Amino acid sequence: MGGATHTGQKRVDSFDFESGRILARKFEVVSRLGAGWEGEVYHIRELRTGIDRTAKFFFPHRNYRERFSTIYAKKLHKFRRCKVIIEYRTQETITYRGLPVSFLVADYVEGELLSSFLDHQPGRRLTAFQGLHLLHALASGIDCIHRMGEYHGDLHTDNIIVQRYGLGFDLKLLDMFHWGAPKPENIRDDVCDLVRIFYDAIGGQKHYAKQAPEVKAICCGLKRTLILKKFRSAGQLRDHLETMQWQGRNDKRRRR
Ligand SMILES: Nc1ncnc2c1ncn2[C@@H]1O[C@H](COP(=O)(O)OP(=O)(O)O)[C@@H](O)[C@H]1O
Numbered sequence: 315m316g317g318a319t320h321t322g323q324k325r326v327d328s329f330d331f332e333s334g335r336i337l338a339r340k341f342e343v344v345s346r347l348g349a350g351w352e353g354e355v356y357h358i359r360e361l362r363t364g365i366d367r368t369a370k371f372f373f374p375h376r377n378y379r380e381r382f383s384t385i386y387a388k389k390l391h392k393f394r395r396c397k398v399i400i401e402y403r404t405q406e407t408i409t410y411r412g413l414p415v416s417f418l419v420a421d422y423v424e425g426e427l428l429s430s431f432l433d434h435q436p437g438r439r440l441t442a443f444q445g446l447h448l449l450h451a452l453a454s455g456i457d458c459i460h461r462m463g464e465y466h467g468d469l470h471t472d473n474i475i476v477q478r479y480g481l482g483f484d485l486k487l488l489d490m491f492h493w494g495a496p497k498p499e500n501i502r503d504d505v506c507d508l509v510r511i512f513y514d515a516i517g518g519q520k521h522y523a524k525q526a527p528e529v530k531a532i533c534c535g536l537k538r539t540l541i542l543k544k545f546r547s548a549g550q551l552r553d554h555l556e557t558m559q560w561q562g563r564n565d566k567r568r569r570r
Protein backbone atom coordinates (compact mmCIF):
# COMPACT_ATOMS: atom_id res chain seq x y z
CA MET A 315 0.00 0.00 0.00
CA GLY A 316 1.26 3.51 -0.62
CA GLY A 317 0.61 7.14 -1.53
CA ALA A 318 2.69 10.16 -2.49
CA THR A 319 4.31 12.72 -0.22
CA HIS A 320 4.19 16.46 -0.96
CA THR A 321 7.66 16.09 -2.55
CA GLY A 322 6.21 13.56 -4.99
CA GLN A 323 8.06 10.65 -3.37
CA LYS A 324 6.35 7.31 -3.02
CA ARG A 325 4.96 6.86 0.45
CA VAL A 326 4.74 3.58 2.30
CA ASP A 327 1.82 3.28 4.73
CA SER A 328 1.93 -0.46 5.16
CA PHE A 329 4.51 -3.16 4.50
CA ASP A 330 2.31 -6.25 4.68
CA PHE A 331 5.28 -8.61 4.60
CA GLU A 332 4.04 -12.14 3.97
CA SER A 333 5.30 -14.95 6.19
CA GLY A 334 8.39 -16.67 4.80
CA ARG A 335 9.75 -13.46 3.24
CA ILE A 336 13.52 -13.16 3.69
CA LEU A 337 14.88 -9.89 5.09
CA ALA A 338 18.46 -8.66 4.75
CA ARG A 339 19.45 -12.27 3.95
CA LYS A 340 19.41 -12.96 7.67
CA PHE A 341 15.83 -13.13 8.83
CA GLU A 342 12.56 -14.75 7.85
CA VAL A 343 9.18 -13.18 8.53
CA VAL A 344 6.95 -15.29 10.78
CA SER A 345 3.94 -12.99 11.21
CA ARG A 346 2.86 -9.42 11.72
CA LEU A 347 2.30 -8.53 15.37
CA GLY A 348 1.13 -4.94 15.19
CA ALA A 349 0.84 -1.77 13.16
CA GLY A 350 0.94 1.82 14.31
CA TRP A 351 1.48 5.38 13.20
CA GLU A 352 5.22 5.12 12.71
CA GLY A 353 5.58 1.57 11.45
CA GLU A 354 4.88 -2.12 11.90
CA VAL A 355 6.12 -4.83 14.26
CA TYR A 356 6.82 -8.38 13.06
CA HIS A 357 7.74 -11.67 14.60
CA ILE A 358 10.86 -12.77 12.67
CA ARG A 359 13.33 -15.65 12.90
CA GLU A 360 17.08 -15.66 12.40
CA LEU A 361 17.84 -17.92 9.42
CA ARG A 362 21.14 -19.23 10.73
CA THR A 363 20.15 -19.98 14.30
CA GLY A 364 16.37 -20.35 14.21
CA ILE A 365 16.13 -17.88 17.10
CA ASP A 366 12.91 -15.87 17.30
CA ARG A 367 13.17 -12.08 17.34
CA THR A 368 10.92 -9.10 16.75
CA ALA A 369 11.51 -6.38 14.21
CA LYS A 370 10.08 -2.90 14.27
CA PHE A 371 9.94 -1.40 10.75
CA PHE A 372 9.71 2.37 10.35
CA PHE A 373 7.78 4.02 7.53
CA PRO A 374 10.41 6.10 5.69
CA HIS A 375 8.33 9.30 5.74
CA ARG A 376 8.08 9.05 9.54
CA ASN A 377 11.77 8.34 9.95
CA TYR A 378 13.57 11.06 8.00
CA ARG A 379 17.33 10.44 7.98
CA GLU A 380 16.78 7.49 10.34
CA ARG A 381 16.15 9.98 13.12
CA PHE A 382 13.51 8.12 15.09
CA SER A 383 14.79 4.61 14.60
CA THR A 384 18.16 5.82 15.90
CA ILE A 385 16.63 7.57 18.91
CA TYR A 386 14.59 4.48 19.71
CA ALA A 387 17.55 2.11 19.37
CA LYS A 388 19.66 4.29 21.67
CA LYS A 389 16.86 4.52 24.17
CA LEU A 390 16.48 0.73 24.31
CA HIS A 391 20.24 0.42 24.68
CA LYS A 392 20.28 2.95 27.50
CA PHE A 393 17.82 0.75 29.41
CA ARG A 394 19.80 -2.44 28.90
CA ARG A 395 20.15 -2.94 32.67
CA CYS A 396 16.41 -2.50 33.24
CA LYS A 397 15.15 -6.06 33.15
CA VAL A 398 11.63 -4.94 32.31
CA ILE A 399 12.65 -3.55 28.91
CA ILE A 400 13.03 -5.83 25.88
CA GLU A 401 16.62 -6.38 24.83
CA TYR A 402 17.69 -4.56 21.70
CA ARG A 403 19.94 -6.50 19.30
CA THR A 404 20.70 -4.57 16.13
CA GLN A 405 19.40 -2.39 13.32
CA GLU A 406 19.22 -3.25 9.63
CA THR A 407 18.14 -1.49 6.46
CA ILE A 408 16.38 -3.03 3.49
CA THR A 409 15.10 -1.54 0.25
CA TYR A 410 11.35 -1.64 -0.08
CA ARG A 411 9.74 -0.30 -3.25
CA GLY A 412 12.93 1.63 -3.96
CA LEU A 413 13.01 3.24 -0.51
CA PRO A 414 15.43 2.49 2.32
CA VAL A 415 13.53 1.07 5.27
CA SER A 416 15.16 0.64 8.68
CA PHE A 417 14.16 -1.92 11.23
CA LEU A 418 15.23 -2.58 14.80
CA VAL A 419 15.70 -6.15 15.96
CA ALA A 420 14.90 -7.03 19.56
CA ASP A 421 14.31 -10.21 21.53
CA TYR A 422 11.03 -12.00 21.07
CA VAL A 423 9.29 -12.29 24.42
CA GLU A 424 7.40 -15.49 25.07
CA GLY A 425 4.37 -14.87 27.20
CA GLU A 426 0.90 -13.40 27.12
CA LEU A 427 -0.20 -9.80 26.79
CA LEU A 428 -1.47 -8.49 30.12
CA SER A 429 -4.83 -7.66 28.48
CA SER A 430 -5.36 -11.27 27.48
CA PHE A 431 -3.92 -12.60 30.76
CA LEU A 432 -6.53 -10.58 32.67
CA ASP A 433 -9.32 -11.76 30.36
CA HIS A 434 -8.45 -15.34 31.30
CA GLN A 435 -8.69 -14.80 35.05
CA PRO A 436 -11.75 -15.96 37.00
CA GLY A 437 -14.28 -13.11 36.71
CA ARG A 438 -11.75 -11.46 34.35
CA ARG A 439 -9.95 -9.86 37.25
CA LEU A 440 -7.26 -10.45 39.82
CA THR A 441 -7.80 -10.55 43.55
CA ALA A 442 -6.55 -7.44 45.29
CA PHE A 443 -3.51 -9.25 46.59
CA GLN A 444 -2.55 -10.58 43.14
CA GLY A 445 -3.11 -7.07 41.82
CA LEU A 446 -0.66 -5.71 44.39
CA HIS A 447 1.94 -8.17 43.12
CA LEU A 448 1.30 -7.03 39.57
CA LEU A 449 1.59 -3.39 40.61
CA HIS A 450 4.79 -4.13 42.51
CA ALA A 451 6.38 -5.78 39.44
CA LEU A 452 5.37 -2.82 37.28
CA ALA A 453 6.48 -0.17 39.76
CA SER A 454 9.85 -1.90 40.31
CA GLY A 455 10.42 -2.19 36.57
CA ILE A 456 9.51 1.39 35.86
CA ASP A 457 11.50 2.67 38.82
CA CYS A 458 14.60 1.64 36.86
CA ILE A 459 13.47 3.89 33.99
CA HIS A 460 12.47 6.81 36.22
CA ARG A 461 15.81 6.72 38.02
CA MET A 462 17.45 7.49 34.70
CA GLY A 463 15.23 10.55 34.39
CA GLU A 464 13.28 8.81 31.62
CA TYR A 465 9.72 7.56 31.25
CA HIS A 466 7.73 4.97 29.33
CA GLY A 467 4.91 7.17 28.15
CA ASP A 468 2.49 4.56 26.82
CA LEU A 469 1.66 2.19 29.66
CA HIS A 470 -1.40 0.05 29.07
CA THR A 471 -2.28 -3.64 29.12
CA ASP A 472 -1.45 -4.19 25.42
CA ASN A 473 2.10 -2.95 25.94
CA ILE A 474 2.91 -5.31 28.82
CA ILE A 475 3.79 -8.99 28.40
CA VAL A 476 3.44 -11.43 31.30
CA GLN A 477 6.42 -13.75 30.93
CA ARG A 478 5.88 -15.70 34.08
CA TYR A 479 3.31 -15.64 36.83
CA GLY A 480 3.79 -17.44 40.09
CA LEU A 481 4.83 -15.86 43.34
CA GLY A 482 4.87 -12.43 41.69
CA PHE A 483 5.08 -11.45 38.05
CA ASP A 484 7.89 -11.34 35.48
CA LEU A 485 6.95 -8.65 32.99
CA LYS A 486 8.31 -6.98 29.88
CA LEU A 487 7.29 -3.57 28.60
CA LEU A 488 6.93 -2.82 24.89
CA ASP A 489 6.40 0.19 22.74
CA MET A 490 7.98 3.05 24.64
CA PHE A 491 7.16 6.58 23.64
CA HIS A 492 10.36 8.10 22.28
CA TRP A 493 9.55 11.55 21.00
CA GLY A 494 10.99 14.52 22.80
CA ALA A 495 12.93 15.07 26.01
CA PRO A 496 11.47 13.81 29.28
CA LYS A 497 9.58 16.23 31.50
CA PRO A 498 8.49 15.72 35.15
CA GLU A 499 4.95 15.57 33.82
CA ASN A 500 5.81 12.43 31.82
CA ILE A 501 6.99 10.61 34.95
CA ARG A 502 3.81 11.61 36.76
CA ASP A 503 1.74 10.29 33.85
CA ASP A 504 3.51 6.92 34.16
CA VAL A 505 2.61 6.78 37.87
CA CYS A 506 -1.05 7.51 37.15
CA ASP A 507 -1.05 4.90 34.36
CA LEU A 508 0.33 2.30 36.78
CA VAL A 509 -2.38 3.00 39.32
CA ARG A 510 -4.99 2.84 36.57
CA ILE A 511 -3.69 -0.57 35.38
CA PHE A 512 -3.91 -1.85 38.98
CA TYR A 513 -7.43 -0.44 39.41
CA ASP A 514 -8.63 -2.06 36.17
CA ALA A 515 -6.85 -5.37 36.86
CA ILE A 516 -8.75 -5.87 40.13
CA GLY A 517 -12.14 -5.19 38.59
CA GLY A 518 -12.35 -1.46 37.92
CA GLN A 519 -15.20 0.73 38.99
CA LYS A 520 -17.66 -2.14 39.37
CA HIS A 521 -15.72 -3.63 42.29
CA TYR A 522 -14.04 -0.54 43.66
CA ALA A 523 -16.48 0.27 46.45
CA LYS A 524 -15.81 -3.13 48.08
CA GLN A 525 -12.03 -3.01 47.84
CA ALA A 526 -9.91 -2.99 50.98
CA PRO A 527 -8.77 0.34 52.46
CA GLU A 528 -5.16 -0.49 51.48
CA VAL A 529 -6.27 -0.68 47.86
CA LYS A 530 -8.16 2.59 48.09
CA ALA A 531 -5.14 4.22 49.69
CA ILE A 532 -3.28 3.48 46.45
CA CYS A 533 -6.01 4.12 43.87
CA CYS A 534 -7.30 7.32 45.55
CA GLY A 535 -10.49 6.93 43.50
CA LEU A 536 -8.23 7.54 40.46
CA LYS A 537 -7.96 11.22 41.39
CA ARG A 538 -4.76 12.39 39.79
CA THR A 539 -3.86 15.09 42.30
CA LEU A 540 -4.38 12.71 45.23
CA ILE A 541 -2.32 9.95 43.60
CA LEU A 542 0.52 12.33 42.81
CA LYS A 543 0.51 13.77 46.32
CA LYS A 544 1.43 10.29 47.56
CA PHE A 545 3.54 8.91 44.75
CA ARG A 546 5.68 11.17 42.62
CA SER A 547 7.55 8.37 40.88
CA ALA A 548 7.34 4.62 40.40
CA GLY A 549 10.00 4.25 43.13
CA GLN A 550 7.77 5.92 45.70
CA LEU A 551 4.94 3.62 44.73
CA ARG A 552 7.22 0.62 45.08
CA ASP A 553 8.45 1.79 48.51
CA HIS A 554 4.86 2.15 49.62
CA LEU A 555 4.04 -1.40 48.50
CA GLU A 556 7.08 -2.79 50.28
CA THR A 557 6.28 -1.15 53.61
CA MET A 558 2.48 -1.17 53.69
CA GLN A 559 0.64 -3.29 56.20
CA TRP A 560 -2.11 -5.46 54.73
CA GLN A 561 -5.25 -5.87 56.83
CA GLY A 562 -7.45 -6.84 53.91
CA ARG A 563 -10.78 -5.97 55.50
CA ASN A 564 -13.73 -5.59 53.09
CA ASP A 565 -12.03 -7.74 50.49
CA LYS A 566 -14.29 -10.81 50.52
CA ARG A 567 -12.42 -12.58 47.73
CA ARG A 568 -9.40 -12.84 50.00
CA ARG A 569 -11.05 -15.65 51.94
CA ARG A 570 -12.19 -17.70 48.95
N1 LIG B 1 9.54 -8.12 21.74
C1 LIG B 1 8.31 -8.64 21.58
N2 LIG B 1 8.07 -9.93 21.89
C2 LIG B 1 6.85 -10.47 21.70
N3 LIG B 1 5.80 -9.80 21.20
C3 LIG B 1 5.96 -8.52 20.88
C4 LIG B 1 7.22 -7.86 21.03
N4 LIG B 1 7.10 -6.59 20.60
C5 LIG B 1 5.82 -6.46 20.20
N5 LIG B 1 5.11 -7.60 20.36
C6 LIG B 1 3.68 -7.83 20.07
O1 LIG B 1 3.34 -6.95 19.02
C7 LIG B 1 2.30 -6.05 19.43
C8 LIG B 1 2.57 -4.68 18.83
O2 LIG B 1 3.86 -4.22 19.21
P1 LIG B 1 4.10 -2.78 19.82
O3 LIG B 1 5.59 -2.66 20.04
O4 LIG B 1 3.22 -2.60 21.01
O5 LIG B 1 3.72 -1.80 18.62
P2 LIG B 1 2.35 -1.07 18.20
O6 LIG B 1 1.42 -1.05 19.39
O7 LIG B 1 2.82 0.31 17.82
O8 LIG B 1 1.84 -1.85 17.04
C9 LIG B 1 2.34 -6.09 20.95
O9 LIG B 1 1.09 -5.77 21.52
C10 LIG B 1 2.76 -7.51 21.22
O10 LIG B 1 1.64 -8.38 21.12
Ligand SMILES: [Mg+2]
Nearest residue numbers: 472473488489
Ligand atom coordinates in the same frame (compact mmCIF):
# COMPACT_ATOMS: atom_id res chain seq x y z
MG1 LIG C 1 1.67 -1.25 21.45
